[in-house]
Amino acid sequence: MNTMNNQMPDEASFLASYNPSNFLPVALTVDLVVFAVRHKVLHIALVKRGAHPFLGSWALPGGFVGPTENALAAAHRELEEETGLNLGSHRVFVEQLATFSDPGRDPRMRVVSVAHVVLLAAEGGIVPPLCAGSDAAHAQWVPVHTLDTPALAFDHGEILRQGMERLAGKMEYTTIGARLLPAQFTISALRDVYSAVWQVELPAGNFTRKIRPSLTSTGVKVQGVGAPASLFTVGSDWISPPLARPRR
Amino acid sequence: MNTMNNQMPDEASFLASYNPSNFLPVALTVDLVVFAVRHKVLHIALVKRGAHPFLGSWALPGGFVGPTENALAAAHRELEEETGLNLGSHRVFVEQLATFSDPGRDPRMRVVSVAHVVLLAAEGGIVPPLCAGSDAAHAQWVPVHTLDTPALAFDHGEILRQGMERLAGKMEYTTIGARLLPAQFTISALRDVYSAVWQVELPAGNFTRKIRPSLTSTGVKVQGVGAPASLFTVGSDWISPPLARPRR
DNA sequence: ATTATTATTATCAAATTGATAATAACTCTA
DNA sequence: TAGAGTTATTATCAATTTGATAATAATAAT
Numbered sequence: 001m002n003t004m005n006n007q008m009p010d011e012a013s014f015l016a017s018y019n020p021s022n023f024l025p026v027a028l029t030v031d032l033v034v035f036a037v038r039h040k041v042l043h044i045a046l047v048k049r050g051a052h053p054f055l056g057s058w059a060l061p062g063g064f065v066g067p068t069e070n071a072l073a074a075a076h077r078e079l080e081e082e083t084g085l086n087l088g089s090h091r092v093f094v095e096q097l098a099t100f101s102d103p104g105r106d107p108r109m110r111v112v113s114v115a116h117v118v119l120l121a122a123e124g125g126i127v128p129p130l131c132a133g134s135d136a137a138h139a140q141w142v143p144v145h146t147l148d149t150p151a152l153a154f155d156h157g158e159i160l161r162q163g164m165e166r167l168a169g170k171m172e173y174t175t176i177g178a179r180l181l182p183a184q185f186t187i188s189a190l191r192d193v194y195s196a197v198w199q200v201e202l203p204a205g206n207f208t209r210k211i212r213p214s215l216t217s218t219g220v221k222v223q224g225v226g227a228p229a230s231l232f233t234v235g236s237d238w239i240s241p242p243l244a245r246p247r248r
Numbered sequence: 249m250n251t252m253n254n255q256m257p258d259e260a261s262f263l264a265s266y267n268p269s270n271f272l273p274v275a276l277t278v279d280l281v282v283f284a285v286r287h288k289v290l291h292i293a294l295v296k297r298g299a300h301p302f303l304g305s306w307a308l309p310g311g312f313v314g315p316t317e318n319a320l321a322a323a324h325r326e327l328e329e330e331t332g333l334n335l336g337s338h339r340v341f342v343e344q345l346a347t348f349s350d351p352g353r354d355p356r357m358r359v360v361s362v363a364h365v366v367l368l369a370a371e372g373g374i375v376p377p378l379c380a381g382s383d384a385a386h387a388q389w390v391p392v393h394t395l396d397t398p399a400l401a402f403d404h405g406e407i408l409r410q411g412m413e414r415l416a417g418k419m420e421y422t423t424i425g426a427r428l429l430p431a432q433f434t435i436s437a438l439r440d441v442y443s444a445v446w447q448v449e450l451p452a453g454n455f456t457r458k459i460r461p462s463l464t465s466t467g468v469k470v471q472g473v474g475a476p477a478s479l480f481t482v483g484s485d486w487i488s489p490p491l492a493r494p495r496r
Numbered sequence: 497a498t499t500a501t502t503a504t505t506a507t508c509a510a511a512t513t514g515a516t517a518a519t520a521a522c523t524c525t526a
Numbered sequence: 527t528a529g530a531g532t533t534a535t536t537a538t539c540a541a542t543t544t545g546a547t548a549a550t551a552a553t554a555a556t
Contacts, residue, residue, distance in 0.1 A: 025273030026313075028349070028360055065274075067358070071349040099347040099362050101276070101319040110315070112276055112360075114347050173490075188534075206514065208535065226533020227521040241512085242421075242490060436503075454545065456504065474502020475552040489543085 026101075026110040030075045031062035031156065033097065033163030034083065034118040036127040036141065037180045042196040044144045044160065045083055045120075045130055046152075047137040053107055054153035060160070061139065062113065071096065071114040079118060083139050084131025091121035093179035097163055105155050115159045117166055119179040145199060168197050173242035175214050175234045184218055186229040187211060200246045207243075214239050274349075274358040278323045279310035279404065281345065281411030282331065282366040284375040284389065285428045290444040292392045292408065293331055293368075293378055294400075295385040301355055302401035308408070309387065310361065319344065319362040327366060331387050332379025339369035341427035345411055353403050363407045365414055367427040393447060416445050421490035423462050423482045432466055434477040435459060448494045455491075462487050 034045035046058040061082035065074040075094050080087055097115040105111065120127060130139035144164065149157040171177045177193045178185060191207050194200075216235035221228040282293035294306040309330035313322040323342050328335055345363040353359065368375060378387035392412065397405040419425045425441045426433060439455050442448075464483035469476040 026276045028274045028276075065349065068351055070351065071347060071360075096346055098344055099319060101313065101362065103316055103318065112319075114349065186534085203515075204534075205516085205536075210513090221534095223522070224533070225523060226531085227519095227535075229534055241492065244489065244513095434503085451546075452503075453505075453547085458544090469503095471553070472502070473554065474500085475504075477503055492544095 026112045028065040028071070029062055029111055029113045030065060030071050030078055031060045031100075031113045031115045031159055032075060032079055032082070032118050033060060033115060033160055034079065034120060035144075035163075035167060035180065036120040036122050037125070037193055037196045038122060038127045038141060039125045040192045040196055042144050043127065043141040044147070045139060046142045047082060047139045049153055050137050057151065057153040058142070058156075059137075059153035060115075060156045065114070072116070075114075075116040075118070082137070085120070085128060090128060091179070091183065093119040093176070097159070097166055100155055100159060102155065113159075115163065117163050119167075119176070121180060121182055123182055164197075168245065171197060171243070172245050173239050174237050175211075175239060176237075178234045184220070184231040184233055186222065186224075186231060187215070188224075188229055190232075194243075198245055210243060211239065274360045276313040276319070277310055277359055277361045278313060278319055278326055279308040279348075279361045279363045279407055280323060280327055280330070280366050281308060281363060281408055282327065282368060283392075283411075283415060283428065284368040284370050285373070285441055285444045286370060286375045286389060287373045288440045288444055290392050291375065291389040292395070293387060294390045295330060295387045297401055298385050305399065305401040306390070306404075307385075307401035308363075308404045313362070320364070323362075323364040323366070330385070333368070333376060338376060339427070339431065341367040341424070345407070345414055348403055348407060350403065361407075363411065365411050367415075367424070369428060369430055371430055412445075416493065419445060419491070420493050421487050422485055423459075423487060424485075426482045432468070432479040432481055434470065434472075434479060435463070436472075436477055438480075442491075446493055458491060459487065 032045070036043050036045070045061055047061050049055055049057050049059050061078060063074070063078040063082065065071055066077075069077070072094060076087060076092075079085060079092065079094070085092075094116050097117045099112060099114045101112045103110065105113075127141060130141060132138055144160070147160075149160050151157070152160065167176070171194060177197065178190060180193050181189055187208050188204070190211065191202055191204065194202055194207070214234070214236045215232040218231045218233060220231045222231060280293070284291050284293070293309055295309050297303055297305050297307050309326060311322070311326040311330065313319055314325075317325070320342060324335060324340075327333060327340065327342070333340075342364050345365045347360060347362045349360045351358060353361075375389060378389060380386055392408070395408075397408050399405070400408065415424070419442060425445065426438060428441050429437055435456050436452070438459065439450055439452060442450055442455070462482070462484045463480040466479045466481060468479045470479060
């Protein structure tokens with residue numbers, strides 16, 4: 001078998017079969033829609049751009065995918081680098097959102113970005129502060145529901161919109177909302193997450209009745225303002241039947 | 249304003265700010281999971297590879313994203329080129345699935361692929377035949393549920409798995425299944441789509457009761473083997489409350 | 497004409513829902 | 527320390543929805 005010398009003709013036939021005149025290398029990046037619930041308000045991590053284009057505008061954190069990593073690994077790495085978060089000491093959840101590839105989305109060159117949704121667990125409503133990343137950009141938590149999304153840099157407003165829809169939608173039929181809380185949490189804290197994301201108040205009694213089958217009680221109780229509440233962990237990733245998101 | 253000469257320093261600072269040592273150009277492709285229901289059986293379009301690697305294996309249709317098109321446009325173009333389908337004369341639905349970027353997914357070079365789900369409408373259980381594409385690869389409809397997915401080329405088995413999960417999942421809460429049928433269809437035909445995708449028989453009476461609010465009757469009736477059935481169009485993209493997919 | 501097949505509507509007990517209240521266990525404040 | 531206020535959890539119940547099954551009707555096949 002000719003193992004040594006078929007590498008080159010192989011790649012040549014590969015390119016030929018795919019019509020090389022249509023082939024152009026692109027830069028691959030990741031963009032991160034990082035959510036956290038601070039004091040019952042849904043926030044997103046944004047960086048202020050320190051260079052043209054969109055100098056001074058808010059943008060999503062992100063960066064290039066390296067030659068030896070996939071997009072998911074790049075998302076984890078950039079999360080640390082751009083926000084200063086120590087992933088070893090925080091609960092984070094990352095999932096791919098969608099890829100944005102319009103030829104003109106970056107005015108400088110062909111940049112294709114794989115957007116990700118990141119959920120950062122808050123402890124008692126407190127979220128770790130963000131530090132300026134490896135580039136000088138200023139990073140900050142910003143409330144999402146009062147944000148002027150069209151003012152974001154590039155197509156980041158549309159990415160954020162899709163990220164919010166993904167989070168809100170998946171919270172109907174999965175326990176993904178618990179990723180915004182510590183591993184052990186009260187049902188009320190989870191209900192506060194739903195209120196922050198869906199922007200509605202859910203009746204406590206019925207919420208407990210419907211979410212309970214997806215949770216596992218630890219038996220431990222914690223003191224709050226009123227009666228003590230049990231701590232739960234996620235028992236199932238699925239909520240069946242799904243919670244109905246009240247639509248206006 | 250220095251519009252003319254800040255292009256170069258701008259791009260330089262862009263690259264610098266993103267750590268250029270981690271930057272590597274990649275080839276961007278699309279892969280297509282093309283579904284159609286033939287005679288009540290869910291099929292997928294596959295091409296037989298005519299070159300190394302994976303010579304002779306089944307693979308998903310796909311190809312490079314051109315310099316002036318986004319991934320969605322490339323998906324439409326490659327669908328025509330690789331399967332010989334005339335998009336002007338068939339109902340097709342295309343939506344992005346996910347992006348696959350593992351460094352080793354193609355042994356020849358760094359290829360990042362944006363996978364798409366494509367739904368092709370069958371007319372009376374008949375699906376247009378596939379022709380060999382612009383490259384010599386042989387294209388064919390293959391029943392999905394009896395397919396040895398791990399035997400597919402590259403990571404196409406995993407892409408197919410995610411595509412099937414997307415289709416089956418979205419059919420719980422949207423009328424996307426109707427995209428596998430002509431614009432006007434009977435409730436029974438739609439139920440057959442659900443049976444083909446979910447691999448379960450759904451009771452006819454209850455299915456009608458639950459799907460009806462999402463459909464619009466045309467008033468026209470068609471003759472089949474039994475009683476005449478009304479033709480419907482999609483009235484709403486959403487099914488609320490969702491249909492419960494029976495799980496084993 | 498009779499039988500078989502299918503679409504559609506109907507029926508009904510069981511399960512689920514939304515709304516509301518009851519109860520219990522705590523903190524806060526005077 | 528005795529209310530008053532707050533919250534978690536369970537309970538209640540009428541209204542709605544569900545799954546199962548049947549009834550009805552309209553056609554083709556024999």
